[in-house]
Amino acid sequence: MDYSTKGYHGTLADTAKSVIEENGFRVSSKKNEWLGTGVYFFAYRQHALDWIKHRRYKNKKTAVLSAIFEYNDIEYLDLDDPSNIDKLNATVQTIIETSEDTEFDLSSLSIEEKRNIYCNMYRRAYPNTKVISYTFSRNHEPYTVAGYKKNQKQFCVIDPSLIKNIQIEWCDENGIKL
Numbered sequence: 001m002d003y004s005t006k007g008y009h010g011t012l013a014d015t016a017k018s019v020i021e022e023n024g025f026r027v028s029s030k031k032n033e034w035l036g037t038g039v040y041f042f043a044y045r046q047h048a049l050d051w052i053k054h055r056r057y058k059n060k061k062t063a064v065l066s067a068i069f070e071y072n073d074i075e076y077l078d079l080d081d082p083s084n085i086d087k088l089n090a091t092v093q094t095i096i097e098t099s100e101d102t103e104f105d106l107s108s109l110s111i112e113e114k115r116n117i118y119c120n121m122y123r124r125a126y127p128n129t130k131v132i133s134y135t136f137s138r139n140h141e142p143y144t145v146a147g148y149k150k151n152q153k154q155f156c157v158i159d160p161s162l163i164k165n166i167q168i169e170w171c172d173e174n175g176i177k178l
Contacts, residue, residue: 004070005131007041007155010048013061013171020065020168024160032112035079035132035156036119041067043133043153045169052172064170069155069162075130077122080153091125092118123158130159 009025019025025039033040042048048064079085106114123129135153143149157163 002070002072003076003131004068005043005155006066006068007043007157008045008048008169009039009041009065009067010050010052010055011063011065012057013063016063016065016168016171020166023166025067025163025166027158027160030116032110032116033119033156034112034115034136035134035154036116036123036158038132038156038158039160039163041069041155041157043155047152047154049170062172063168066165066167066169067163068165069131069157070164071131071162074128075159075162077126077129077132079132079134088118088122091122095121095125119156130157130162132156132158 011019027038028040029037042051045064045066052062052064077084077088079088106117109117119132123132133153133155135151137151138149141149141151
């Protein structure tokens with residue numbers, strides 16, 4: 001099965017302009033990327049807007065980009081599927097147990113740093129993996145009157161060549177055009 005997913009990416013307006021002009025995103029490889037190295041998208045525009053607000057870009061213009069990324073079953077690891085979490089855990093466990101590195105101690109790392117390492121380990125074991133997604137619980141969010149939390153589904157696109165049709169969805173400061 002082939003998938004075509006629209007995702008949203010919040011950033012500084014200058015960065016958004018650069019992405020449009022260069023027709024591509026730069027891959028993020030920070031230590032605390034929660035789904036491994038890649039380009040990050042939210043499933044919903046509002047979450048990209050919330051990300052900008054959370055980042056507190058003071059006195060800087062911001063924007064939300066949208067893009068379509070296309071992939072197939074073998075390229076997609078959906079961590080909302082419990083069987084895929086089991087597969088990820090089993091893969092990581094096997095790698096750790098068979099590693100020749102006797103100093104494999106991750107106890108001092110944050111959960112985000114561990115997730116980053118584990119997702120990258122999985123991708124080395126399954127190099128066809130090009131997109132990883134997960135719905136993160138937003139513990140700081142209160143339950144709504146109807147009893148729901150506003151969780152965030154995020155996508156990490158490992159292969160930027162899958163990303164197409166990059167567009168400006170929103171810019172701040174009275175709709176300034178980039």
